[in-house]
């Protein structure tokens with residue numbers, strides 16, 4: 001593995017570059033950690049007098065649009081040419097909350113070939129190593145937590161204001177499922193406390209993210225739980241398969257299926273919860289597990305995916321019925337893990 005956590009070297013380089021042009025990008029369909037860490041870093045650079053631009057590979061859910069400076073984000077799919085010009089012209093490209101260039105879709109090829117210095121800030125297992133500089137550990141609750149570390153390393157904690165703090169707090173709250181996941185450490189709580197002192201309003205942020213769903217989305221969740229949930233008792237597994245027609249019927253938009261996979265795991269005895277959604281381009285899968293079941297290994301082995309040990313994802317180009325069958329067959333190979 002090259003360039004293991006050589007992030008400290010970026011400080012003198014950033015400071016030595018006259019008017020550095022910075023691009024910040026993150027994984028496709030960004031969640032609150034991806035967008036919160038990107039906008040937290042963007043706003044920090046803004047305060048520091050560094051010109052930066054967040055380029056998202058795709059759109060994202062409306063529940064993130066309250067974030068400070070969200071209106072400045074460019075969606076690559078919408079403004080491809082402009083995004084590519086910016087990438088080609090950048091001195092530094094900060095890659096947040098992803099470990100492999102395929103996670104930023106078509107943008108990945110352009111980032112790969114850009115002459116800019118690439119900086120990875122991430123907490124996913126096994127980064128593929130496309131970057132020049134790295135701040136990486138799986139022991140951080142979230143990329144937002146790592147952005148705090150980065151700002152600390154730059155000796156700029158004093159620059160953190162309410163806007164930066166709110167973005168970072170949102171990333172920490174969501175990636176830890178409100179300080180619930182085992183990745184939550186004493187350091188996570190200390191950083192969160194500091195962000196509150198800097199002005200982040202925890203109740204407002206929580207409300208903006210979790211109490212902001214459409215009526216359609218709430219009815220869709222109800223429908224999935226009452227009509228679509230399969231309990232595969234033999235494997236202590238919960239499965240929800242959503243078809244394209246169902247997405248249409250409930251007018252489901254980006255971000256609406258977020259969190260649905262967690263319901264399965266809340267059932268006593270269930271160790272593995274899976275959501276398969278029939279998206280236009282591919283069948284998208286979400287995996288969540290408890291204890292020692294390696295959701296990321298399962299995703300990698302069967303569905304061209306990966307992620308964290310207990311929260312992973314994957315995808316398939318096969319028809320949804322085939323994906324469901326393949327999933328059930330794959331479960332058999334993991335029966336021992338799931339029943340012990």
Ligand code: 5GP
Pocket residue numbers: 124285286287304305306307308311312313314315
């Ligand atoms: P979600 O189920 O929320 O879409 O994704 C959960 C986690 O799984 C993400 O944080 C990410 O680490 C990982 N993940 C999701 N989809 C993919 C994928 O297609 N490939 C890889 N390698 N990881 C994924």
Ligand code: MN
Pocket residue numbers: 033034097142143175
């Ligand atoms: Mn994250």
